[in-house]
Amino acid sequence: MSMxxxxxxxxxxMSKKGQIKLASDGVSLLEGKREALLQxxxxxxxxxxxxxxxxxxxxxxxxGDLAMARAVQGTTSVRSVSVAGRRDLxxxxxxxxxxxxxxxxxxxxxxxxxxRERNVGLMDISSQVLEAAESAESxxxxxxRCAPIERNIQLLGEEIKKTNRRINALNEYLLPKLRGEVRxxxxxxxxxxxxDTFRLKKIKKKKSQ
Numbered sequence: 001m002s003m004x005x006x007x008x009x010x011x012x013x014m015s016k017k018g019q020i021k022l023a024s025d026g027v028s029l030l031e032g033k034r035e036a037l038l039q040x041x042x043x044x045x046x047x048x049x050x051x052x053x054x055x056x057x058x059x060x061x062x063x064g065d066l067a068m069a070r071a072v073q074g075t076t077s078v079r080s081v082s083v084a085g086r087r088d089l090x091x092x093x094x095x096x097x098x099x100x101x102x103x104x105x106x107x108x109x110x111x112x113x114x115x116r117e118r119n120v121g122l123m124d125i126s127s128q129v130l131e132a133a134e135s136a137e138s139x140x141x142x143x144x145r146c147a148p149i150e151r152n153i154q155l156l157g158e159e160i161k162k163t164n165r166r167i168n169a170l171n172e173y174l175l176p177k178l179r180g181e182v183r184x185x186x187x188x189x190x191x192x193x194x195x196d197t198f199r200l201k202k203i204k205k206k207k208s209q
Contacts, residue, residue: 006181008188016185020178027170033099034163040098041156048149055142062135069132073125081129085118091144101159103152111141 069078092107
């Protein structure tokens with residue numbers, strides 16, 4: 001049965017008022033959720049801005065160190081050191097629960113290595129190459145920190161939009177519809193009450209004659 005066809009009874013009136021209360025409470029809860037999500041997004045955006053600033057600094061340093069290493073030892077030698085030092089990163093992906101959302105975090109171990117861990121003979125390479133390798137790994141470590149935060153900010157933004165749509169649906173469609181139904185039913189009941197009162201008066205008048 002649609003709202004427009006709901007019977008005009010006191011029971012229906014009470015039911016509609018109850019629905020209005022539930023919908024209004026739902027709006028309040030959703031607005032609270034939206035505010036909390038927004039604060040979470042702002043906090044993470046500030047952190048990301050700081051990390052990106054550091055990433056920019058480390059990126060510039062890495063480019064400069066690489067250019068210096070190539071100038072001192074040659075591109076071929078630098079590339080050979082890079083190939084020899086390849087390895088898989090030890091990353092652990094974890095999730096945290098935030099307002100019903102699973103937001104990811106990444107924990108990294110030993111991204112930046114000490115020279116003896118690079119699988120190259122230290123006597124065969126210059127300090128500039130070692131510095132270039134270290135600054136490149138430092139930049140990579142910063143990228144690993146930034147990546148999940150960027151993704152989480154995207155997810156939070158999508159959830160805020162979804163919450164806004166739900167709030168708007170309640171405020172702009174459901175609640176006005178319910179309130180209109182309450183007014184309609186109340187008006188019908190009031191008219192019936194007047195008619196009943198009028199009929200009772202007529203009956204009493206006939207009996208008194």
